[in-house]
Amino acid sequence: MRRSDKEITDRAEIEDILNRAVVCHLGLCDNGIPYVVPVNYGYADGCLYIHSAKEGRKIDILRNNSNVSFTIYTDENLFRSEMACNWTMKYSSVMGTGRASLIEGRTEKEEALRCIMQHYTETNLDFNPAKVDKVVIIKIEIDTLTGKKSG
Numbered sequence: 001m002r003r004s005d006k007e008i009t010d011r012a013e014i015e016d017i018l019n020r021a022v023v024c025h026l027g028l029c030d031n032g033i034p035y036v037v038p039v040n041y042g043y044a045d046g047c048l049y050i051h052s053a054k055e056g057r058k059i060d061i062l063r064n065n066s067n068v069s070f071t072i073y074t075d076e077n078l079f080r081s082e083m084a085c086n087w088t089m090k091y092s093s094v095m096g097t098g099r100a101s102l103i104e105g106r107t108e109k110e111e112a113l114r115c116i117m118q119h120y121t122e123t124n125l126d127f128n129p130a131k132v133d134k135v136v137i138i139k140i141e142i143d144t145l146t147g148k149k150s151g
């Protein structure tokens, strides 16, 4: 990383960002053309979990190319100044790459959905089995992970 002063090397700090952020920008490769989709997610044991409809462009792409990248950020804060060049954005962010697989089995899907729900609420909520049947889970096994913090 060019700005090594901003690099986060502590895995626990990187995982803290993953656990606190709200949205994942998932990067896919559609026959050489980049396609980035904002999604909600859950994180556990080196994997990201994303729920999705069974059809659509991102699922079509993933069925052909399981290589993904992702960007996740939080703590964004805009600092203003009298001078244009002194305006800046503070942030904590994570970027990574990994391999995606699609989970379609009911038990594994419910486990992944619980992980996603736990990311957003401590309340243990029930799932509607008919709705669980309609979704697929994208599981991303993370290969590389870097963290960066400004401010």
Ligand SMILES: Cc1cc2nc3c(=O)[nH]c(=O)nc-3n(C[C@H](O)[C@H](O)[C@H](O)COP(=O)(O)OP(=O)(O)OC[C@H]3O[C@@H](n4cnc5c(N)ncnc54)[C@H](O)[C@@H]3O)c2cc1C
Binding pocket: 023, 037, 038, 039, 040, 041, 050, 051, 052, 053, 055, 056, 057, 058, 059
């Ligand atoms: C904050 C946030 C959280 C989300 N969380 C989830 C989630 O957890 N799971 C999930 O599956 N989806 C989520 N979505 C919706 C997601 O971004 C996609 O719209 C959706 O997954 C459909 O993607 P697709 O590739 O199947 O698109 P398709 O329905 O196949 O549509 C293809 C085309 O529609 C356009 N398009 C698709 N999505 C968007 C978009 N978001 N904005 C503008 N244009 C778009 C693009 O031009 C794309 O080429 C979220 C969106 C936001 C903004």
